[in-house]
Amino acid sequence: MASGLFITFEGIDGSGKSTQARLLHERLSGAGTPAVLTREPGGSPGAEEIRALLLEGAPDRWSPHTEILLFTAARRDHMEKTIEPALNAGKTVICDRFADSTRVYQGVTRGDLRPSVDQLHSLMIGREPDLTFIIDIDPAIGLRRARARKGSEERFEDFGEDMQRRMRAGFLALASEFPDRCRVIDGDRAPGAIADDILAVTRAQPGLDT
Ligand code: ADP
Numbered sequence: 001m002a003s004g005l006f007i008t009f010e011g012i013d014g015s016g017k018s019t020q021a022r023l024l025h026e027r028l029s030g031a032g033t034p035a036v037l038t039r040e041p042g043g044s045p046g047a048e049e050i051r052a053l054l055l056e057g058a059p060d061r062w063s064p065h066t067e068i069l070l071f072t073a074a075r076r077d078h079m080e081k082t083i084e085p086a087l088n089a090g091k092t093v094i095c096d097r098f099a100d101s102t103r104v105y106q107g108v109t110r111g112d113l114r115p116s117v118d119q120l121h122s123l124m125i126g127r128e129p130d131l132t133f134i135i136d137i138d139p140a141i142g143l144r145r146a147r148a149r150k151g152s153e154e155r156f157e158d159f160g161e162d163m164q165r166r167m168r169a170g171f172l173a174l175a176s177e178f179p180d181r182c183r184v185i186d187g188d189r190a191p192g193a194i195a196d197d198i199l200a201v202t203r204a205q206p207g208l209d210t
């Protein structure tokens, strides 16, 4: 059986990734394409436990290097238990954040750790998505949206607008670095209009069976 498509959503906090991942999942499933919706950090029982370690508690709870190891450990479990079995069964996997988030967040916010991120990725993960949507938004709007839904997972959300600007630039730079798989989407529109664009790009992707 042919492998399913592996699609990821990336962007700064509050850009609308979770909303768009959900809408794409609804639309593909509604059209009869078997699809799995998942997220990082998390997406498997073990990785969800690591998520709680990463996102709750004091901002200085982990050193930058420990943090990269935890994100990578969670991703490895998620790949083994959720992503690869679904792709091997021919299902499309839609994932809210993946390795590009580590490249940008740990690369930009924790000193220049990108070389360590890349080494760990090739050692432990070794796979890129087929298609990555980078939802682009003005950080002031993203921050306002993210703060409106504040919960207990706030270790990473108080970066402030300046850091969010650097991360936005980091995601746009990744889109240039990986032009074959990345599509930048304007996130400052109504959710339905954004979802229409995303569905059209997905349908045009070779390998989708609808
Ligand atoms: P992310 O996963 O990127 O952090 P979410 O999809 O959770 O973003 O959206 C953050 C908040 O903004 C949510 O309350 C959501 O309902 C709202 N939202 C998402 N997309 C839009 C949009 N296009 N316009 C206005 N509000 C939006």
Ligand code: TYD
Residues within 6 Å of the ligand: 012, 013, 014, 015, 017, 018, 040, 041, 055, 071, 096, 097, 098, 099, 101, 102, 103, 105, 106, 146, 156, 157
């Ligand atoms: P998420 O729940 O997707 O946050 P949001 O919905 O606000 O975008 O992710 C939680 C936080 O984890 C987010 O601030 C980004 C951060 N993160 C990293 O720093 N590195 C990573 O590899 C991943 C996957 C997430």
